[in-house]
Amino acid sequence: DQQVKQNSPSLSVQEGRISILNCDYTNSMFDYFLWYKKYPAEGPTFLISISSIKDKNEDGRFTVFLNKSAKHLSLHIVPSQPGDSAVYFCAATYLSSNTGKLIFGQGTTLQVKP
Amino acid sequence: EPEVTQTPSHQVTQMGQEVILRCVPISNHLYFYWYRQILGQKVEFLVSFYNNEISEKSEIFDDQFSVERPDGSNFTLKIRSTKLEDSAMYFCASSEWGRVGYEQYFGPGTRLTVT
Numbered sequence: 557d558q559q560v561k562q563n564s565p566s567l568s569v570q571e572g573r574i575s576i577l578n579c580d581y582t583n584s585m586f587d588y589f590l591w592y593k594k595y596p597a598e599g600p601t602f603l604i605s606i607s608s609i610k611d612k613n614e615d616g617r618f619t620v621f622l623n624k625s626a627k628h629l630s631l632h633i634v635p636s637q638p639g640d641s642a643v644y645f646c647a648a649t650y651l652s653s654n655t656g657k658l659i660f661g662q663g664t665t666l667q668v669k670p
Numbered sequence: 671e672p673e674v675t676q677t678p679s680h681q682v683t684q685m686g687q688e689v690i691l692r693c694v695p696i697s698n699h700l701y702f703y704w705y706r707q708i709l710g711q712k713v714e715f716l717v718s719f720y721n722n723e724i725s726e727k728s729e730i731f732d733d734q735f736s737v738e739r740p741d742g743s744n745f746t747l748k749i750r751s752t753k754l755e756d757s758a759m760y761f762c763a764s765s766e767w768g769r770v771g772y773e774q775y776f777g778p779g780t781r782l783t784v785t
Contacts, residue, residue, distance in 0.1 A: 588772070590773060592776075597778070597779075598778050598779075599674070599763075599776030599777050599779050600713065600761070600776045601776070602775065605772065605773060645712075651772075653726065654725070655725040655726035656718045656725070656726075656765060656774065657703075657718055657728075658703075658705075658713075658774065659715065660705075660713040660714070661712065662711075662712045663712065
């Protein structure tokens with residue numbers, strides 16, 4: 557089951573630069589997408605989300621872009637900070653199912669170097 | 671800030687034994703979930719629960735698994751007869767009324783080791 561894919565297992569950027577994390581999905585029924593951040597020995601923490609009716613959502617340093625025709629979303633972090641170093645998971649769901657099931661990608665480990 | 675809590679943080683059990691993983695969701699949340707993450711793999715959905723009923727379960731969630739909300743605060747996952755392949759991090763999550771499918775708040779997880 558590879559409905560949500562994060563093809564880059566890791567990403568390294570310098571502090572202050574932009575981090576771009578990518579995610580692809582195959583199921584066009586997905587209508588809501590979320591990004592979670594995870595530190596070691598902790599549970600995933602909700603970061604930002606986007607509905608399929610939008611193409612961009614911004615919250616402070618974090619912006620998520622959605623390209624429905626390409627079935628692709630990306631998370632931009634600007635400027636990146638060392639505290640952003642974590643594993644980032646993309647997740648997708650069908651709001652219409654009313655069950656809340658999230659389907660996660662494999663995760664991308666972001667390292668922000670001081 | 672309210673948070674989801676899980677106990678124990680680490681559970682070691684022998685194959686064939688029953689385990690119960692416990693979660694206390696955020697108090698005003700009404701939707702509850704269990705996920706698991708096998709080491710090195712993605713986070714996988716197990717089950718969602720609302721109004722004392724399972725809303726959806728994955729194919730992983732077979733007859734060996736069950737969930738219960740025994741009182742107004744706890745939400746438990748029981749594995750009746752553990753197998754080696756049940757070794758994983760188990761995460762509980764919850765979300766608010768009217769927010770099913772939207773952001774879910776995860777606990778820190780229980781590491782289950784089956785020997």
